[in-house]
Each structure stands twice: as C-alpha cells, then as structure tokens.
Amino acid sequence: SRTVRRNADGVVTVGGLDVAALAEEFGTPAYFLDEDDFRVRCRAWKDAFGPDADVFYAGKAFLSRAIVRWLHEEGLNLDVCSGGELATALAAGMPAERIALHGNNKSTEEITRAVEAGVGRIVLDSFQEMVRVAHIAERLGKRQRVQIRVTVGVEAHTHEFIATAHEDQKFGIALAGGQAAEAVRRALKLDGLELIGIHSHIGSQIFDMAGFEVSARRVVQLLTEVRDEHGIELPEIDLGGGLGIAYTSDDDPREPHEIAKALSEIVRKECAAAGLGVPRLSVEPGRAIVGPTAFTLYEVGTVKELEGLRTYVSVDGGMSDNIRTALYDAEYSVALVSRTSDAEPMLSRVVGKHCESGDIVVRDAFLPADVAPGDLLAVPATGAYCRSMASNYNHALRPPVVAVKDGEARVIVRRETEEDLLRLDVG
Numbered sequence: 001s002r003t004v005r006r007n008a009d010g011v012v013t014v015g016g017l018d019v020a021a022l023a024e025e026f027g028t029p030a031y032f033l034d035e036d037d038f039r040v041r042c043r044a045w046k047d048a049f050g051p052d053a054d055v056f057y058a059g060k061a062f063l064s065r066a067i068v069r070w071l072h073e074e075g076l077n078l079d080v081c082s083g084g085e086l087a088t089a090l091a092a093g094m095p096a097e098r099i100a101l102h103g104n105n106k107s108t109e110e111i112t113r114a115v116e117a118g119v120g121r122i123v124l125d126s127f128q129e130m131v132r133v134a135h136i137a138e139r140l141g142k143r144q145r146v147q148i149r150v151t152v153g154v155e156a157h158t159h160e161f162i163a164t165a166h167e168d169q170k171f172g173i174a175l176a177g178g179q180a181a182e183a184v185r186r187a188l189k190l191d192g193l194e195l196i197g198i199h200s201h202i203g204s205q206i207f208d209m210a211g212f213e214v215s216a217r218r219v220v221q222l223l224t225e226v227r228d229e230h231g232i233e234l235p236e237i238d239l240g241g242g243l244g245i246a247y248t249s250d251d252d253p254r255e256p257h258e259i260a261k262a263l264s265e266i267v268r269k270e271c272a273a274a275g276l277g278v279p280r281l282s283v284e285p286g287r288a289i290v291g292p293t294a295f296t297l298y299e300v301g302t303v304k305e306l307e308g309l310r311t312y313v314s315v316d317g318g319m320s321d322n323i324r325t326a327l328y329d330a331e332y333s334v335a336l337v338s339r340t341s342d343a344e345p346m347l348s349r350v351v352g353k354h355c356e357s358g359d360i361v362v363r364d365a366f367l368p369a370d371v372a373p374g375d376l377l378a379v380p381a382t383g384a385y386c387r388s389m390a391s392n393y394n395h396a397l398r399p400p401v402v403a404v405k406d407g408e409a410r411v412i413v414r415r416e417t418e419e420d421l422l423r424l425d426v427g
C-alpha cells in the first residue's frame with residue numbers, strides 16, 4: 001500500500017498514523033485499508049479500459065457499504081454473487097442498472113429480488129437457470145438483460161495456463177460440443193430475456209496473459225457463430241476477473257493497462273477479421289483492486305522455539321481472519337512493525353490461535369530473533385478474500401476493517417462482539 005512508511009524508530013506509519021497507536025485505538029487483529037489506494041486502483045482500471053468498457057468490481061473479494069459508495073463515486077459497476085451482496089449493494093445506493101448478478105445456483109428469491117430491483121444484467125450459468133430467470137421476469141412483466149457464462153476450455157493456473165478440451169468444474173456452459181451455441185438459441189426464444197452478450201471468467205490470481213487472450217478469442221468466435229446463425233450481433237462481452245497481485249516479492253503482477261491493451265487489441269482484431277462490430281467490453285477485477293490496499297495487524301502472544309526446526313510465533317488471529325494459507329497454500333509476507341530490531345533473522349512460522357495445526361498465517365518467514373510477546377506484526381495484501389472469507393471458528397470475533405485516509409482512521413466494518421455471536425443462538 002502506497003501510504004505505508006517507517007518512521008525513524010522503525011515504527012510503521014500508515015497514512016501518517018503509527019501502527020502502535022492504531023492497535024491501541026482499534027485493537028488487534030484488525031484489517032487496515034488505505035482508502036486512497038483503493039480509489040487510485042479503481043481509477044487505474046477505469047482509465048485503462050476507457051469509456052467504451054465497464055469495470056465491475058467483484059464484491060466477493062471484499063464488500064461493505066463504504067466500499068459500495070467509493071465504487072459508485074469512482075464510476076465503477078459492481079458484480080454480486082449472492083442475495084447478501086446484492087442487499088449490501090442496494091442498501092449503499094449502488095444504482096441497480098450498474099449491478100451484475102452472478103452465481104451457479106442462484107435461488108428463486110435471489111433472482112426475483114434482482115429482477116425486481118432492475119439489475120443491469122444477470123449472468124446465466126445453466127440451462128435450468130435460464131428458464132427460471134425468464135419465467136420470473138415474465139411474471140414480473142419485465143425483460144431481463146442477461147449474459148451467458150461460457151467455459152472456454154482454458155484452465156488458468158497461477159503462472160501458466162493449460163488449454164483443455166473439457167472443463168471439469170461447476171461453472172458456466174461449455175463452448176465445446178455446441179453447448180453454448182445451444183444456450184444462445186434457447187435464450188433468444190425466451191420472451192423474458194434480452195440476451196446482451198457472452199461472459200467468460202477463467203480463474204483467479206493469474207499472471208500469464210495468454211489465458212485471457214485465448215478466452216477473448218473464443219468468445220468472439222462464438223459471437224461470430226451467433227451472427228452467422230441468427231443474423232444478430234450480441235453487443236457485449238465480459239471477460240471476468242482474475243488478474244493476480246503480489247503477495248510476496250516473488251510475484252510480478254501485470255498492471256490494468258497491460259491487460260486492457262491486450263484484451264482490447266485481441267477483441268478488435270478478431271472482430272475486424274470476422275466483420276463484426278466491436279462489442280462493449282467489461283471486466284470484473286476483485287483481488288487486483290482491493291487486495292493490495294489492506295494489511296492485517298496482529299499482536300504476538302507467544303514465541304516457541306523448536307530446536308533445529310523453526311520458531312512458532314503465535315498471533316492473536318489466524319485462520320478465522322485469513323483462511324487462504326490453510327485453504328490454498330497461499331503465500332504471504334510478514335513484518336515486525338512496532339519497532340526496529342538488529343537481531344539476526346530467524347526462520348519463523350506465524351501461526352494463529354485456533355485449535356488445529358493447519359492454522360498457519362505465514363508458512364515461512366524470517367523475523368528478528370528477538371521477536372517477543374507484545375510485538376506487532378503486519379501481513380500485507382490481505383484486502384481480498386480475507387475479511388470476506390472470515391469465520392467465527394472457535395467463536396472468534398471477526399476483526400474490524402479500518403479505513404485510513406488523510407491521517408485519519410475510521411471503522412468501516414466494526415469488530416464483532418460476543419453479543420453478536422450469542423444473538424444467533426435460540427434458547
């Protein structure tokens with residue numbers, strides 16, 4: 001995050017506030033999110049894609065009312081994938097026409113609510129859902145704008161992609177075997193639907209552009225087939241999210257302008273070759289916008305040195321505020337931020353306080369050998385998929401999200417209390 005610095009005593013400051021003061025005021029663990037950095041990233045995506053494209057922030061990465069307001073102010077749209085995310089978006093004043101609803105098993109209630117609210121698009125994930133959405137829209141006397149989510153046969157991994165004939169996963173409708181073409185055929189026959197385009201999302205935390213490029217090419221190929229068969233040009237394509245960020249210094253992420261240039265060029269070139277008008281493009285970055293904007297602040301509770309192995313440094317959070325290490329073997333870095341230390345670096349494992357040994361925050365890290373109870377540790381790049389995937393495991397109280405801007409800090413999601421936990425218990 002760009003406003004994080006160290007002062008002369010080695011204490012990290014964020015937006016001019018030192019972490020010790022932040023810990024004192026807001027407690028630990030807590031997520032601190034740099035509002036300016038978030039807004040700068042929103043603008044970078046908007047500017048990179050320009051006026052002929054839409055940027056839908058993927059709310060699953062992290063969503064709150066404040067986030068929705070910032071997105072609105074920065075001119076971004078919002079991708080939601082559940083009734084809860086939709087409710088948050090609407091409650092915070094995001095205009096419905098700027099919301100897209102996703103999901104592979106949207107409930108009747110979720111679809112009804114979205115259609116009633118007038119969301120800009122619903123991304124259809126199956127044949128059954130297509131019929132369901134059409135019926136709901138007809139019953140409400142509406143025509144719902146929809147895209148069809150296709151699987152393009154590209155399997156995107158972190159540093160590579162493998163083109164596969166079949167994708168063995170639950171999302172979307174396969175281009176292979178004419179499935180997607182059949183979906184278009186059926187959608188065009190349903191009165192409740194206005195088919196506006198095709199959607200493809202190939203995966204997440206991707207560094208290699210090649211997968212996105214193959215996806216863009218195959219989606220345009222489908223538009224061409226649709227034009228040839230039905231004589232219509234679908235006006236929009238959405239190429240999803242998935243751009244990777246740097247979790248450690250080994251990662252070398254692409255910038256929004258690089259992906260924008262690559263995608264727009266391919267779409268333009270392929271459309272020109274097919275004699276198609278260039279469709280309006282949209283993308284759905286989540287992690288790349290919010291991920292780098294936040295860090296988690298923890299306090300060290302115990303330090304256990306295991307001779308000849310490593311040192312276990314236990315912090316006051318863990319897998320309940322960051323499940324990504326346990327779930328995906330994700331890599332993070334960590335720094336001692338409440339003081340400087342000249343002590344030798346020591347191989348450490350930063351672990352949480354939960355009742356299982358897989359409760360690891362940072363698997364391998366070098367921390368100064370004098371790290372001790374009461375020290376504050378910061379884990380950067382925890383803005384995406386940490387608070388949003390947080391749990392109450394062991395009845396942990398989910399940490400607050402504190403926004404820092406212009407030397408001021410304010411809570412945008414408060415810390416849970418024991419009352420919050422008990423409120424759901426009946427009897």
Ligand code: LLP
Binds near residue numbers: 061242285286288
């Ligand atoms: N659009 C669609 C349809 C998606 O399914 C996703 C993410 C995105 C956009 C945003 O992808 P992003 O730009 O954030 O990579 N919990 C996992 C990530 C799951 C992503 C699911 N879909 C993690 O912590 O790495």
